[in-house]
Amino acid sequence: MAACTARQIHAIISGTLGAAERWDWISSNTARIARRPKQKPPEPDPPTSAEAAKLAEEAFRMDDDWGTLVLLVMTTGMRRGELVGLRFSCIDFDAELIDLRRNWVGGKEKDTKTHQNRRIALDTETVVLLKEQRDRAVQRVRALGRRFTDDLFVFSGTRTPSHSEPYSPNAVTQRYKDMATRLGIDTHLHALRHYSATELLSAGIDLRTVAGRLGHGGGGATTLRVDAAWVAATDRKAAESLVRACRNEIGKKSKS
Structure with a gap:
């Protein structure tokens, strides 16, 4: 075992x-x-910024729905179940945020993994993409002779143009994996969650805010342990900052 x-x-x-x-x-x-086997420490391996750009570009080349889905994971760090279970009613286009309350697991809608609601702020570009996604959904639903409501799912896949059912989680995972393989990038969908966490921390966003966006508790301890990968460039900047500080102090002493 x-x-x-x-x-x-x-x-x-x-x-x-x-x-x-x-x-x-x-x-x-x-x-x-009883002696339990030791738990292997997590080794997050998110795609690089260049790889993430290639993945997003390829996703939009495939189709706009898929591109919007992939970019939304990159910018929000949403879990797969939260992503496919997302309904238009959870998006506040005026306030530019997602009110995340539900999770799609095992073919059923449930509470989020941590049983907590959270609100994720969106950037302007993502809001525009989600508005365009809504417009496409409206057109598809009306073409079927049905009435569009905000209770419909944001992403439903090509098999359900009515948006009445969510995109299959397994189908999302496999499609993403196939896309990454074509690009020669060894990664998986959940790694985008690591990517989101790592990029935010590297940009200087405080740990509590990052943990809140990802839906982690414990004051950010889980975020650091599971989702934040070591970034060589950031580590190098830290080293250079220390060296500059030391040189400045040495310079002050030599002048005095």
């Missing part, structure tokens, strides 16, 4: 025995002394 599978099984057994211990069915929870 993989280490993560063994850890999951241990959690189930430990929880069950813990309940039995509380109910005085057993004298002790023996799962406490």
Whole structure:
């Protein structure tokens, strides 16, 4: 078994025995002394800025719906289930933000992964793209003789022009993987979430804001542990900044 599978099984057994211990069915929870496999530290590997640009360009070349979807993940860091479960009613075009409340998992609409609502601010370019996406959806729905409502899904794929059903999560993942493979880029859809986190942190955005956009709790600890990749360019800038500070201090002392 993989280490993560063994850890999951241990959690189930430990929880069950813990309940039995509380109910005085057993004298002790023996799962406490079991040695779990060590959890492998996450190694986020987001695409570079150049690779992200190629991916976005190729996505729009394929079709505007797909390009908008890919760019939205890049700019917001939304999870796959949040992305496909997004409805037009969740987009405030005037305030330029997304009010994220739902998640699409296992063919059903559920709460977000952390069971918390969050609001994600959008840039002007993304808002324009989403307005164009809405216009396309309106045209498709009316062409079918139906009435458009804001409760329809933003992304639904070519098989559901009525936008009454979300884009299949697995189909999104596979299409993105196929696109990246054609471009010779070794990446996957979730890596765009890493990309969003890393780019924001590298740009100097504070950790709490980045964590809020990604839907992470714990004051940003999860963001740093899981989604923020080490960026060589940023690390180099930090080193150069320290060197400049040291040189300035040395220069002051030599003048005095």
